[in-house]
Amino acid sequence: MKIVFMGTPDFAVASLTALYEAGYDIAGVVTAADKPAGRGQKLQESAVKKYAAEKGLKVLQPLKLKDPEFIEELKALNADLQVVVAFRMLPEMVWNMPSKGTINLHASLLPDYRGAAPINHAIINGETESGVTTFFLKHEIDTGDVIFSAKVDIAEDDTAGDLHDHLMATGAELLLKTVKAIADDNYQEQPQIAAEELKHAPKIFKEFCKIDWNQPVKKVYNLIRGLSPYPTAFTELNEKTIKVFKAAYEETEPGIAAGGFLTDGKTFLKFAAKDGFIQLLDVQYEGKKRMLVDEFLRGMRL
Structure with a gap:
């Protein structure tokens, strides 16, 4: 054949x-x-x-x-x-x-x-x-x-x-x-039958990749991992783009406005979502190489 x-x-x-x-x-x-x-x-x-x-x-x-x-x-x-x-x-x-x-x-x-x-x-x-x-x-x-x-x-x-x-x-x-x-001519085709409303997978464009911090934290977390390593979810920090390749999440009352962030300037950087925090772990800042967040923080003043 x-x-x-x-x-x-x-x-x-x-x-x-x-x-x-x-x-x-x-x-x-x-x-x-x-x-x-x-x-x-x-x-x-x-x-x-x-x-x-x-x-x-x-x-x-x-x-x-x-x-x-x-x-x-x-x-x-x-x-x-x-x-x-x-x-x-x-x-x-x-x-x-x-x-x-x-x-x-x-x-x-x-x-x-x-x-x-x-x-x-x-x-x-x-x-x-x-x-x-x-x-x-x-x-x-x-x-x-x-x-x-x-x-x-x-x-x-x-x-x-x-x-x-x-x-x-x-x-x-x-x-x-x-x-x-x-x-071997040994198969039997089955028609596609949808049990309920179909889930679709359209092409992904850049605007879809921007993180909306007003969304629930689990939804933001899934967006980040679903776009990693490509095309990559992103947000803005100091008026520049920061891509997020890996993150963790905490479901807790953030106490600050969605999109705000907390950091010790050395080991952690986390953004507030609707009902928790997304902790950035692996990032790429505009004009820089991809790096772990502690390395990124050593070169940044936030």
């Missing part, structure tokens, strides 16, 4: 690695075009491209997925199955091309958390479990019939980065199970 793999970030590399090491015939890899990044604006290759090049796999990097030249290249690969992990939305002429269809690995327990940022939103909403789902692509995004799913527990102090790593590993295992089942 010839497979074309489509993906871009680190999350997708684990799945591509699993397929490659299991001996599947990877006819080609489709990934994002190289992009300028950093101070020197040097072209950066995607994580998937780096792995594919290292293994000598054929790589396609279309700017537009409807480009006739790309469509012809894709057809020439003659794939039986396409596998999508953390890639772009595909036009029908692409996902409908292989004889066995196109499957997607999504980082949530569908139908909840359809969308671009399921890992972040699961933690922001205080979920205690998440998971991964494989399904066949169809017109509406993340709505295809489920092939398999697997659950992952979320600890109270897990960040989006922690959950990303757990789901990346679990997802690679689930994808292997799915591809084997398709190769």
